[in-house]
Amino acid sequence: MKLYISHEIFLWFGLLLFGIAGFFLTVLFPQPAGFYAFVAVAALGGFGVSVYVWYTKSRGKQLICPSGGDCNAVVQSKYSKFFSIKLEYLGMLYFAAVFLSYSIILLTPQFFAETFRVAVMLLTATASLFSIYLLSVQAFLLKKWCIWCVLASMFSLTIFFIALISAEGAAAFLGRMENMLEMLKFAGFALGMGGATSAMFLFMRFLRDSDIDEKELETIKDVSELIFVGLALTVMSQFALYVANPAEFMESSLFLVEMLALFLAAFAAAVFMIIYAPFLVFVPFEKIPKEDRRAGFVALRRPSFVLGALALSSWYFAFATNFIPEYGLLALLFAYGAVLALSVAASFLWESQYRGGPAAK
Missing domain, CATH: 1.20.1440.130 (VKOR domain)
Incomplete structure (x- = not known):
């Protein structure tokens, strides 16, 4: 195959x-x-x-x-x-x-x-x-x-x-709805972070037998749908808040980095669900012989771990920007980059448990 x-x-x-x-x-x-x-x-x-x-x-x-x-x-x-x-x-x-x-x-x-x-x-x-x-x-x-x-x-x-x-007149109306928009934004974070965390937890649990079957994959997909619902709520409400107070948000480096993190979380989740998830049932999470029909799917293993780590860490970093003080754009980008680097390193360590690829004949 x-x-x-x-x-x-x-x-x-x-x-x-x-x-x-x-x-x-x-x-x-x-x-x-x-x-x-x-x-x-x-x-x-x-x-x-x-x-x-x-x-x-x-x-x-x-x-x-x-x-x-x-x-x-x-x-x-x-x-x-x-x-x-x-x-x-x-x-x-x-x-x-x-x-x-x-x-x-x-x-x-x-x-x-x-x-x-x-x-x-x-x-x-x-x-x-x-x-x-x-x-x-x-x-x-x-x-x-x-x-x-x-x-x-x-x-x-x-x-x-x-x-x-x-x-x-939209800005004035949205300004009056600011409290409601804040509630929607954090509801979106709850769904998005909850969906990403649950999907990662299920992924870890299903790998106990070093295999993802069709039923387990469907469960991961169903839970992952919460991520995109949460993303829509978070991005739309945050953007509406931006429209209500454009001067304030345009001067905020936190806002720009938060949106960047949300977009990366969305992109990583979309790549995983559209490109990698359909093949998870074929990806070997154990050492297999070269003649095994699943050997060609070994290359998908590490990217699957990395994408999950990027999506999850981006969600949590975006959420954290709502509670930390304002810093310069470069400082925030450096911090976000450091978080991504650590999450990728952690995913490499996690994936190494299943490394070895196809065994020699």
């Missing part, structure tokens, strides 16, 4: 990182220009996803979906069209329209009346509701997931969220 990871998965992560990178535009540019730039970048990411799905389907190829889902069953289902129009066409049209609209608003805001902005806002609201509908279809009707469809929905929901909080 050979290990094969399609290059298309790297495209998925590239689009994800491209969309996430738009967040930092809100810090680099004054408001609301930074928000408009974020929306434009997210729209480009969504357009890229839609183009990829269209390109793959139009050539009769199969979508790569290694996360345990079934992308092709989703994109070929009866729900893949809306009034006989393929959803990838609607996706390309919508994301292109949003990108052009917000790019024009960003570059020439004086030429557009409030009516135009409201119309664009209604468009993003409609698209976000449609995205929630499509996610519900995957969860409850098809009971299958497509990571490309989920990514497109994430971009759509992000666009609406950023467009909403960039609207006039």
